[in-house]
Amino acid sequence: MKNSKSYYSITVIIAFLLMAVSCERKLDGLELATYPTTPEVFIDGFSTGLYYAAYGTSKVTAFNVDYSVKYKGTASMRFDVPDTTDPNGSYVGGVFGTNPGRDLSAYNVLTFWAKASQPAVLNEIGFGNDMGASKYKVTIPNLTVNSNWMKYYIPIPDPSVLTQEHGMLFYSAVHQNGRGYTFWIDEVKFENIGTIAHKTAGILNGQDVIKNNVETDEEFQVSDLYASFNLPTGVDQKVSLTTSYFAFKSSNPAVATVDPTGKVKTVGAGSAVITATMGDLAAKGSLTINSVGQSVKPTEPATTPSLPAANVISLFSNVYTNVPVDTWNTHWLYSTAENQDVKIKGDDAIRYRNLNFVGIEFSSQPIDAGDMTNFHIDIWTPDATSGKKFKVLLADFGADGVYGGNDDSNFEVTINSPPLASQQWVSINIPMSSFTGLKSKSHLAQLVLSGDLPNLYIDNVYFNNSGPTTPTTAAPVPTYSAANVISVFSDAYTNISGTDLSPNWGQATVVSQISVAGNNTLKYKGLNYQGIQLGSAQNVSAMSFLHLDFWSANSTALNVYLISSGPVEKAYKLTVPTSGWTSLDIPLSSFAPVNLSGVIQLKFDGNGDIYLDNILFRK
């Protein structure tokens, strides 16, 4: 213990001295660091500085130096690919690296000899993997090997950049049809071979890719980068490359920019062509961006749905818990639709472009909409809608719940313009009864949107019903002090005596009183208008509010009026339909110019079936 501590101290002192010496070194006259140019990677053993690191998830014991099987010399590298069921790892893979890095700029190819215990495909082999950024990685995917020793070539696309390369060789391989096998690699070295010729390079697999209707801020990644060489055997060898081998260029940076990693960003309207070079060599392939500039898109989200969750089966809405939808774009044959998840002021919506038709599928959990009365969807389009159509098709997969089986049915409903409108949210409610060809609504599995609006935002896609048509619970019992209340209709207070709840004003409305959960409730069936004749003129000028509870599942319009003699009347709009009881306190000032000292009547007009309770004035 004591001894080792003193050694430690000595070590520290020596290190300190060395640092002191190095600090005095003058920078003048220093030359650029040079790196070894050693070409050998593995001939009969690890070359100077070579190390091996197996991939963490691979079978790490798979690599061994083999002294019995070799192409040449005394040893080769053996790789034992495990069976797919091997508990120690189901594949082999790793990196042979060097420290320090090597200057490979005088070579044009990494060569090796290889064979396998059976014909096999090595999933990846290459160099330039330094277990870090791997800036200059070169990969041959799917290299075929067989049971004869053969020479393989991995050409260096641009030797000039490999001045301090750490990654000498990397590989990965999996079983063939579940079973493992063995392969050997020998005589791995960098060479400069004049019989490798006809270098070509490419991006996007050499294709000229065109992107139309691109919008500002859309981004693309230039991928599928390669170089190809003709080997001494007359065949081409293609290698996959990292972006660092290429210099990218945009023909019009005002339309699209490209960064050194091949990331393209659209910045304006117009056309730009992205091309690349590798050294002096123009790469085949290009990416043309035809940009329309900023898109026309909704600035406000669709109106938030107000229906109670119990009345809704939602496919897409931020308000409800949505049922599982397999896909919002089935990409069926001939469908050109592209979909994109977007947010409009924080509200999720789906955007479709190039929509001719799009399949939306929820067949893995078909929807039982048997209790639903409507299909609802909000749509927004930048396109002109005059003379255009929007179509909604629902498909039911029948009792077997799957496509086919002679029990499927579907029906399409067409929406015209109007109500279609450009650049505004249009709320589309289609009664389920309109889908006349649907034999069943219990196994709905597909929704198909089509028509002539190629650009579409959609939101709040759901089935709904109006819920119970009569209230099942009583209106909340008011708790105001009786001294502060003048009651017209309530079980909680003494009502104005002599009030006529159904004066004959020629109305069509059918008035009745029903008991809801033991509570007396006023019902207007088939409202057009309806009056209440107070038993006597009331001075409510000391009161602050008209309070009332109302409930309607089917009304789309409802107003309440106060009337003073003259008659002087004023309407107040009530929001319908309701989700359950709505309790409302309307400031009496809202009814000006009605004379609050002499209110003689109340009146309702609108439509639907209305339930009312606790109509009272309060302080």
Add this chain to the structure above:
Amino acid sequence: MKRNFRILASAGIFALLLMALYSCETDNVQTLPHRNWQLVWSDDFSGAAGTTPDAAKWKFDIGVGPNNDGWGNAELQYYTNRPVNASLDGNGNLAITAKKEVYAGSAFTSARIKTAGLFTQAYGRFEANIKTPWGPGIWPAFWLVGSDVDTVGWPQCGEIDIMELRGQKPNVISGTVHGPGYSAASGISKSFALENNRFDVDFHLFAIEWGKDYIDFFVDNTLYQRITPGNVNGKWVFDHPFYIIMNVAVGGNYLGFPTNQTPFPQTMFVDYVKVYKEAE
């Protein structure tokens, strides 16, 4: 691309340094006999791109051979006279292009042109400056056939292959003679290899110098083979006029078939063809 290795009539004994070709050899100097060449026939293939070669100098062979057997070699191409298979490239070269396309029942097309009936000569120097195509199963050739082939038949007419290349070995060419008793695989032949280069990346000059009792084979003016009557196992038939053929075959007994790794199309570029006679 014009590289003019002009060997003028006044040329005397010349020596060439061949560092690039024979860098490993200690003796890099060849001493060749004096020959006094006079140009008698040539085509430098100048002309507009897409035009077919001069009809006053060249004829096309069309099809799959007179016996429908791939020109006696089980070759796979159909020879056409379309510009896509043989035309000037506008840069002073003839381009003979083998394409992978189904045409008249064949899987490939290409072209073969010859001077038969237009120009024949016995003896002299025949040369062409050529950049070869490449790829397994690609077989470019610059060769001579005895003009009496139609009367005496092959191989009695004689054949001199000045350059043949197997596309799977793009750095090796062969020079060969065929005659009665030494034809096809028994032809008298020798190969010439570029050790660290290929014949398809630049133009190279392929030539023979042919006298009464010798045929000398050259690549870039390096003599690599001399064939004399003593080398052949039969009658020396190289004593009468021959015509020139240039073609790119696809597949065949000589080299095997193309694979799906063979890059197509493949073009042989011919900068010029020249024929000289030895001055008296």
